[in-house]
Amino acid sequence: MTSRIVIIPARGGSKRIPKKNIKDFLGKPIISYSIENAIKSELFDEIHVSTDDDEIFSIASNLGVKPKFKRSSILAGDSIPIMDVLRKVQEEYENIGLYYDEIWLLMPCAPLLEVTDLISASTLFTSELNSEAMMSVCAYPAPIEWAFNMDTISNKLVPVEGNSFIEPSQSLKNAYFDTGSFCIFHADFIKKFINNESYKNFHGFLLPKHKAVDIDDMDDWLFAEKLFIANKKINAR
Numbered sequence: 001m002t003s004r005i006v007i008i009p010a011r012g013g014s015k016r017i018p019k020k021n022i023k024d025f026l027g028k029p030i031i032s033y034s035i036e037n038a039i040k041s042e043l044f045d046e047i048h049v050s051t052d053d054d055e056i057f058s059i060a061s062n063l064g065v066k067p068k069f070k071r072s073s074i075l076a077g078d079s080i081p082i083m084d085v086l087r088k089v090q091e092e093y094e095n096i097g098l099y100y101d102e103i104w105l106l107m108p109c110a111p112l113l114e115v116t117d118l119i120s121a122s123t124l125f126t127s128e129l130n131s132e133a134m135m136s137v138c139a140y141p142a143p144i145e146w147a148f149n150m151d152t153i154s155n156k157l158v159p160v161e162g163n164s165f166i167e168p169s170q171s172l173k174n175a176y177f178d179t180g181s182f183c184i185f186h187a188d189f190i191k192k193f194i195n196n197e198s199y200k201n202f203h204g205f206l207l208p209k210h211k212a213v214d215i216d217d218m219d220d221w222l223f224a225e226k227l228f229i230a231n232k233k234i235n236a237r
Contacts, residue, residue: 002126005046006038006104007089010060011076012053016217021108022056026225030215031056033111035063041118045100049108050089052076068092083193090190103190105183111228112211113181121205125184128203132189137176137204138212143167144175179207180214 010031014020022029031049038047049060052071060067069092075085082105090103102125106118117136125134145164148157159165189201210231213224 002102003100004044004102004104004122005048005089005093005098005100006044006106007086008034008038008047008049008060008106008108009082009085010049010051010053010056010108011071012051012056013076013078015078017215017221019055020215021051022059023221025111025221026228029059030111031059031108032063034106034108034113035060035065037113037115037118038106039064040115041122043118043122044104046093046098048089048093050085068096081195083190083195086185087190087193090187100187103185103187105185107180107182109215110181112213112224112231113207114211117205117207117211118182121182121184124205125203131203132201133183133185134203134205135183136179136181136207136212138179138207138209139174139176141209143169143172145172176204176206178214179212181207181212 008031010021012019012021017023021031024030025033035047035049038044047065049056049065049067050071051057051060051067052073052075057067057070071085071088074080075088086103086105090100093100121134121136125131128134143164145161145167146169147160149160150157183202210227213220213227215221215224
């Protein structure tokens, strides 16, 4: 059987939303949604919350997933690539004799995900025989060829692609963005990952728009809360 570890990266230092990873989201710390989904999915042999923060460590432990070790302060800075964090966790586990076929990244601020999303992604990843990595994606709401740059002082708009607006939307291909929810990797992919070049080897797992909010600021947070409440009402019908 396939062995899996899911890593939930949750450092303590967040600037735009202080204590973002454990801020109350409709009654409980936002990270608890990711932890509970991971547990309920029954996909994982190990759930590891990678944190440098004592409070986050305590919350994870109280939810039944006490980390085997804390993240070093060296890997807790704003500019540290997430793949460096994953690789270090993989190394730490292998140092104690624990090896996994799949390494999952599940973000701590993904309350709109459901257990069924993780299970469906696992099934798709297994069926994609040539896939080394998969990320959750969503379609852009408008063609990216219609994008503008805007001067922050004058608000003047400049098309990113000069002649793109003459093309009707139906003649342009959909483009997709990383939702910042989760990724799946074969273990060897983590070890040989090279920035930029390795991103060419991903497959996508399509999420609907109502689950594709990457929470970076309070506008995103409030929008996610509204979507969460709306989704609960729809599911209760």
